[in-house]
Amino acid sequence: MDKKKLALSAMAVLATVSLAACSSNKSSSSSSGTNASVKLASAYNNTKPTDKSATNNSTLKVAEPNDSPFQGISDPVLSTNSEDADVFSPSGSDSLWKVDKNYKIIDGGLANQKINRKAKTVTITLRSDAKWSNGSKVTAKDIEYPYEVIANPKTTSQQYSADFNHIKGMAAYHAGKAKTISGITFPDGEKGRTAVLHLDKVTPAMQYSGNSFIWSTVEPYEYIKNVPIAKLASSSQVRKNPIFTGPYKLDKVVEGESTTWSPNKYYYGKKAQIKHISINVVSSNNIDKAIQSKKYDFTVPASVMHGTDYKQLKNLKNYKMIGQPALSYDYFGFNVGHYDTKTQKNVMDKNSKMANKSLRQAMMYALNLDAVTKKFGNGITWRANTLIPPIFTKYYDASAKGFPLNIKKANKLLTDAGYKKRNGSKWRSDPNGKKLTIYFGAMTGTSAQAAEYQDYLQQWHKIGLNVQFTGGKTMEMNSFYSTLQQPKQSKIDVYAAAWGLSSEPTPTQLYGEDATYNMGHFVSKKNTQLINNMNNDKAWNESYRTKAFKEWQEYMNDQAAVAPGSFSYNWGPVNKRVKGFDVGPDNNEFWSSLSLTSSSLE
């Protein structure tokens, strides 16, 4: 969904040619299975001893694979893309929280949080030694200022979440009716260490980082207070000389190209070991060559690398491939209703073309996703079996079957539901005997994606369904989403898209009754009920909440209105001179855990 994923056709051509031009094609040998056929570790366990002089004197070189310059907004409140987050990540991204492996907020980070269910307050207390990289203290006002920036009527930030309205006074401030946010108070003053959020409800989701109620970073209020909020994103305080709370401080940023870092002596946590870090944007056309010729120690862990890159790099002797399941999934959506702009709710339309559950299930069983992901994913992409990705180890339903290839079952489902071939036609007609043409919406992407789409069409044709591309071809990303986001549309019946998730996976904003991102408009009482269960009063109990997530996954798979497509690894190559590399969610000291075992790349 990120616009950066939009591959321009010129770029796509470039990418394929570059790979063909200089690749030594070794055949991949991945075995099949419902899970990832390649098992990547999320940490590189380098047992060699740290080389002190290397760690002090040489530079850790990091690559950010991307085809265009990064935008250069260091402030997570204002930035809108992962490249900026990546190149500024040694700063610690000003995160408030320390989290465990389930992204649950635990004590010991920049701040601790306490949820008071009775009083409906959240108290955020900064640690006493919290400092900005210019030496000034992190204050309670710094906790509150992100809300002001996000909700300011003149802001350029896109981060305002509807759930912020549960903070008292937030809506009034957002509408410009109040000068301050009344629901955020400072018991020991703005310069103190504590901020209290007063809400009209508290929910279990608030225990997890990445939830949409509580913002998870701080802003250096004293440092940026004189910059008008509308101009913050273009100010030098954000672009050229930003300050941070994390293990590294920014030495220099070359706009769109690179950032360089050195240890922040004011950091409260684990002391940074490597003295110099540089992060460079590297075109994804030659990232493989760059790694093969040992130009970089690793690629930024959060960036997306593709299956073709994996195929190129996996056999390198001096690099270890490290990864974990991505916070995202590809899915198939079916258009089963519309969005009522008056009531601001999604409405399911019983007479819509795709309203029949059997038809949707049959279409999913007809797809050979195992083979497709194996062929194009090179082992790092695999068929998804549910709508919660496996990175959420607790909530992910490993036992879900999803939709493995089963043409026989697909045919039977269709025939039983009355979708039959009539009058000698090659295609099935609908139960009323009317001609049935289903339109498939897909975004223009790489040549591999184009081949995948062709395979989907072929499979659907196999079960006698006349499925065609909307408009006869794949759609440019902007037209794809502007079509889908219309309140009512009949151009796309089934579509392939993807969601990136935050680290709190409640799907209300994606599949809730009033969610505008519920682009297929699937709504049912049971679905609303199941989604609400994830955050009702009982869900403060972990096992209840886990059960609620699993029930919802099971229900969604049965309904097949939104069906899982594929999961993939978020991975990258790591040079064997790097020690302490661990991208697991519970490693809160990623950058300061790193050290080097030799002064040049292995």
Add this chain to the structure above:
Amino acid sequence: MWKTILRRILIMIPEVIILSILVFLLAKAMPGDPFTGSINPKADPQQIHHLMKINGLYDPWYQQYWHWVVHLFHGNLGNSYQYQEPVTRLISGRAANTLWLALFTMILTYAFALPMGVYAGRHEGKLPDTIIRFYTYVTYCIPFFVILVLGIWIFGYVFGWFPTTGSISSSASGWLSTIGSRFYHILLPGILGALFGTVNIVQYLRSEVIDAKSSDYVRTARSKGVPSKDIYRHHIFRNSLLPIAAFAGYSITGLLNGSIFTETVFSYPGMGLLFVNSISYRDYTVITALVLIYGILNLLGTLLSDIILSIVDPRIRIE
């Protein structure tokens, strides 16, 4: 002469106005807006509407156009939606990068191509001519991005002679090392661009030289006993430059176009990528600003070409 130039500039004004309206309309006619597709599940769609509203994107086009023109006369091209900074600052940063690279490439291209063209023409049909023609055809028919990818692979990665990303090293400080580092970064893309961009100039020049060789004034010069070297240097070369001069104006103003391929492969932040990205992001302010700049540059380019032509060839001076 001056009158002509002034008249041409006056005619450019309505042309630019029409161009700007067209660009403005076409940009808005594309499906989507700066915020489509940037859907972050946690962000409120209402906020997107709010942003559309405060940016005036729901206003009728003529109102938007009017605001834009008013701001334009205040030297304000608006803010980029994607980069969240003033368009003027964004473009000037990229334009500087592109200009250095393009200027360097152009100088090298002429430095390679002019001698090759004259030499090939002078030795028409002989071995050097064949070699040069073969070279230009080969370079012409290989897609440029293949050359770039091969070039960066061989000289950047395998031999490690040249930097492979960006326009400047992150460790450069002080003006001398800054300029040095910048130059080092444009060296490889510049040389590749020049080596593989010679075909037009060489072919034009070659055929002009061949024509000129048999023309009357050359024969006269020869019969006067002017040494062959001088004939080529003073008579043939100058006359053969005419067709090249004809597109010199465009080449100069085209310096700012940038190259998507070079910029992608070398991760070099320039105008070409900025333009393409701004279109795919529907970054209206950047699109309109860039198209307007390119439009004006093209108009100036034709004017410049005419002026250069009239300097080189007094016979076609325009009155």
